[in-house]
Amino acid sequence: MRTDYLFTSESVSEGHPDKVADQISDGIVDLFLSKDPEARIACETLTTTQLVVLAGEIRCKGVYENDEWAPGAKEEIEATVRNTVKRIGYEQAGFHWETFRFENNLHGQSAHIAQGVDAADNKDEGAGDQGIMFGYATDETPDLMPATLYYSHKILERMAADRHSGAAPFLEPDAKSQVTLRYEGSLPVAATAVVVSTQHAPGYDEGEKEAELHAYVKRVVAEVIPPVLLRETKYYINPTGSFEIGGPDGDAGLTGRKIIVDTYGGAAPHGGGAFSGKDPTKVDRSAAYITRYLAKNVVAAGLATRCTIQIAYAIGVSEPLSLYVDTHDTGTVGDDKIEQAILAITRLGGLTPRAIRTHLGLNKPIYQPTAAYGHFGRKADGDFFPWERLDLVDDLKAAFA
Secondary structure (H helix, E strand, O other): OOOOEEEEEEEEOOOOHHHHHHHHHHHHHHHHHHHOOOOEEEEEEEEEOOEEEEEEEEEEOOOEEOOEEOOOHHHHHHHHHHHHHHHHOOEEOOEEOOOOEEEEEEEEOOHHHHHHHOOEOOEOOOEOOOEEEEEEEEOOOOOOOOHHHHHHHHHHHHHHHHHHHOOOOOEEEEEEEEEEEEEEOOEEEEEEEEEEEEEEOOOOOOHHHHHHHHHHHHHHHHHHOOHHHOOOOEEEEOOOOOOOOOHHHHOOEEOOOOHHHHOOOOOOOOOOOOOOOEOOOOHHHHHHHHHHHHHHHHHHOOOOOEEEEEEEEOEOOOOOOEEEEEOOOOOOOOHHHHHHHHHOOHHHHHHOHHHHHHHHOOOOOOOHHHHOOOOOOOOOEOOEOHHHOOOOHHHHHHHOO
16 A cells, blocks of 8 residues: 555635535525425536526425425525525625526426335335445544545635635635645655635735735645644645636536535545435435444544445435445454444444434434535534534444454
């Protein structure tokens, strides 16, 4: 296994056009789940200059039944969309929360999909789609996330907080970051490059104002990345020169186009399915959450310093087709033994879609906060981010006591 190398991950801000789309889609998921915990949602969003379009399939008691919208439902959906864009901070001529055109093209879920997913008679609820999902954890950071992605997220989170508070009034919502680390012995020892491109107010692309923006970004980086890693860092701040036109006005956004940003920054495999806009019967989402949960608990239990877990499903079938654990030669016990230990934990219910949702409490309006700055490495807080809990550690340790 290679231990000395350079590795890079990127992040994008809440104002990136694709992330605007993700947050809108998950706002719709939360709206419907708040009305009906058994709602079915597959909501895609397109954002572009002064336009937001919704499309997809839904089923929701009290909102959309028998191919009809409940009174006031369409207005509540539009209000959710506009409030999401307002919270992000878009009040620009090319994209303004109050004045963009809005299209709602959501419609009823296919009866053929529903009959495969719903429980009936002696049939348990099936997976909402076929597919493979991966979870990952590493001891590189306190949150058990890859350090390159961890720092990329933290830089943009800090900049967004300063923008919202008024501490950095020259910042606009759209931004991207990228961190390259040099690893020696599989541990990060230096940040060789940091890239930050941020949308800015007029005039911050030359002279003293440009110098102010650059100094601000370097200060944020120094507060996020440990100083010991910054001794040889090259900075690339707004390398194109100007970034006044951004967000959906500068580039169209679509739900589900930032799946590597959403997960592990390229440090682990990805099954290809996006998360945002999907209710938790869609195993693209719920199974990716449970595999992160399992991998994180394996590392926290001291069974490995790195862990990748894959799970696979067939549409309409409740039992997973396979479970695969890879500890990358860092395990203290055999990978096959960890697989057996996971499947033997009765409260996981055999990792069926229903058992995953029940164990993690996923049938709740908890998803919009996931749609920017990563679905993983976040703090479990009440109903939010339950897949980040470490409540399987004792079970896993007991299996090998």
